[in-house]
Amino acid sequence: MNPHLTRLYQLAQQPSRRIIGLMSGTSLDGLDVALCRLHGHGPATRLELEHFATVPYAEAVRQRIREVFAREQVSLEYLTLLNAWLGRLHAALVNQCLQQWQVSPAEVDLLASHGQTVYHAPAHQHQQPGFAGLNATLQLGDGDHVAVGTGIITLSDFRQKHIAGGGEGAPLAAYGDFLLLSSPHEERLLLNLGGIANFTYLPRAGQAAGTAFSTDTGPGNTLLDATVRQHRPGLSYDADGRLALAGHMHEGLLQELLAHPFFAAPLPKTTGPELFSPAYLQQAQAHSGTLELRLEDVLATLTEFSALGVARAARQAFGARPALRVYASGGGAHNPALRAALRRHLPACPLATTEALGVLPDAKEAILFALLANEAVAGQPITMGAGRQRVPAITMGKISLPG
Structure with missing residues (x-):
């Protein structure tokens, strides 16, 4: 052999x-x-x-x-x-x-x-x-x-x-989140704030795995980072959300950004920077008459846009006032402006990072693929979700x- x-x-x-x-x-x-x-x-x-x-x-x-x-x-x-x-x-x-x-x-x-x-x-x-x-x-x-x-x-x-x-x-997070981070004591939302934002819903361990699922929610950092790179050569992102915190959200631009059918589509769903690109932002600015908006105000609006994408998906899944613990990871978990916006829009959801669960927020996605490799070699396919929220057992x- x-x-x-x-x-x-x-x-x-x-x-x-x-x-x-x-x-x-x-x-x-x-x-x-x-x-x-x-x-x-x-x-x-x-x-x-x-x-x-x-x-x-x-x-x-x-x-x-x-x-x-x-x-x-x-x-x-x-x-x-x-x-x-x-x-x-x-x-x-x-x-x-x-x-x-x-x-x-x-x-x-x-x-x-x-x-x-x-x-x-x-x-x-x-x-x-x-x-x-x-x-x-x-x-x-x-x-x-x-x-x-x-x-x-x-x-x-x-x-x-x-x-x-x-x-x-995408997203694949449901597999690793279910194996590693389910709890018998609480329902959890594992929120990844990467370029695209997504979350995994975990019922209490011992409950039917059929209710666990993952979904993308819209842009996380992708538009924020691209806008900073475009207007501040030499910078790759808005460190600590300082530029966004210095700006003011523009309601007209926000509504144009939220007008895409993606946000009304049933869960789960997936997307990427192919849709939420600088061209998408430019079109929304043109329609809202905000092409001359200050960079700080654009970033403040984009931060609100990312947070609202998460909040809308959570409300779509769990009702008008979701009340479950949220544990964040990814680059956006370090952004105070984005965290503050999430707390405003999900006031009944205590927000922490996955570090509270013993998992480094920046390492979580790399850990996920180690888990998937471990399952491929030593495990069995896992059945999660049902109907549209079915997670393929593969x-x-x-x-x-x-x-």
Whole structure:
């Protein structure tokens, strides 16, 4: 038998596995690298985060990705080259982290690589003739290059199976949130404030898993960050929400931003920067006569827009006055302006970060993919949700052998 397949069989029998989770989000700020020790599988999973780092991308790396990021038309040759180049880059960054942590690649059982999303095309959004009802998504950073570059068995391309199983490719957070963060004592909303905002609803542990689900809610940081980059060269985001806190929300612009049918669509739903792009903002400003609005006022309005997207989805799911605990993660969890707006719009929902649950907010998504890899090798597909809120019971991740 191939020794790598023998190794996979052995890993499935072990009581624990050491897995690296990788995440590179739509903010393009860098690669999150989480070295995890995962004990058991399924609802009994226990996780130890041994090491975590966000390795910042150089501006040249961001620029390479932006050449294809959320663009309808790109060079096919460039896209093909970037796929391999990103795989090699991610492998090199993993090796760099392992060296700093004084961990040998041979001491790591598996590597779970999300890759870099460059285009997300749910059926409700692309509307392409001839592809009716087809969801699609594309992540770059080929898993074979990661496996060969690190010498570690790699699982990658997780989102394709979600689509093949009847999902939309996002969000995937429900799986990891359900396994790791369910509580017998409280209902929880696990809110990820990344480029796109999404949340997972978790009933009390022991209740029917059929009520758990995940949904995107609209933009998180994507429009905020893009607007800062456009108007403040040298800045990549609004640190501590200082610019937004210095501005005033414009009601006319806010209503134009909220006019898209996405916000009235039934849950769950998914979206991306392909829809909520700088062009979307510019069109809303043109319609509301706010093209000359101060940057601070635009950012204050966009902050309100992101918070209202979350609040509207929560009300859609849980009634006019939702009352459950919210635990935030992602870059937006560090933004005081966004947190304040969320508290205004969800006054009966106590807001904390996932650090209160023992999970670093910045590491949560990388941890998720380590969990998915652990389930792929040692677990069983999990059934969650029902009807439109069904979470496909599938095993995710394509396996790349290092030799």
